[in-house]
Amino acid sequence: MAAGDLCAPSDVQAFLSLAAGQDDALLQTLCTAASAFVLSALNRNLLAASYSETRNGHGGDRLPLYQYPVTAVSSVTIDGVAIPPAPTALASGYVFDENMLYLRGYCFSRGVQNVVIAYTAGLATVPFDIAQATVEIVASKYKRRTELHVSGKTLNGETITFSQADVPASARAVLQNYMRRYMA
Known part of the structure; x- marks a missing residue:
């Protein structure tokens, strides 16, 4: 699994009942591409990391942070003046939630x-x-890899229709729950 990937080729192989090692290179490429797609669609990072934001002051006493859930605030500076964390529930300083x-x-x-x-x-x-949503996206791309431009075909009197959606409905529903709620 490459750094930043949300799933591994072995996850997709298990989901599709493929033999271990089958199409590893292709599945790795698809996992990396699908992971980038998911993170872009969510418009946020998922995994814990450190951030520094430089923002415009607006005169208020609250400011939404771009990444979430916030787990720690190490410093707040306004006009070059460091604001301390509030030492108690009623003291002056900064506090934060997610x-x-x-x-x-x-x-x-x-x-x-x-x-x-x-x-x-x-x-x-x-x-x-x-x-799992990322696995389903990869599986969909993998299964459609030879039929990318075909919307349907008839074989022996049976019509087979292929979905043109990039994201299966089940995966789309999951992603909706993690999309950025607002822009900071």
Whole structure:
């Protein structure tokens, strides 16, 4: 499995009942392409990573963060001044939840690129349903690889129709649950 992939060729082989090692190189390429497609469709990163955002201050006391779920905030700077974390539930400073940064006793003063936030966000592992949705996308591409432009054909009086959708409906439903809820 290549770095950043959401599934492995062996997952697809098991799903399609292929022999271990069958079409490994092709399946690896499809897994990598499908993983990139899924992450692009979700419009967010899934796995935990560190981020630094430079944002415009708007005068308010809350700011949605681009990546989520937020697991830690290491620093908040506004107009070059470090804002401390709030040491208690009522003290001044910053606090956060899974997708929002809040200020107590401070505000995100109006300005252009005057707010800098360093934080960690993302999931520890790829959720099973996302991995399975990616497997289904790869399986669909794999099965259609020789019939990419055929919408249907008749064999011995039976009509076989091929789906033109890039994403199976079951996978599409899963991806909807993980898509970015809003743009920060």
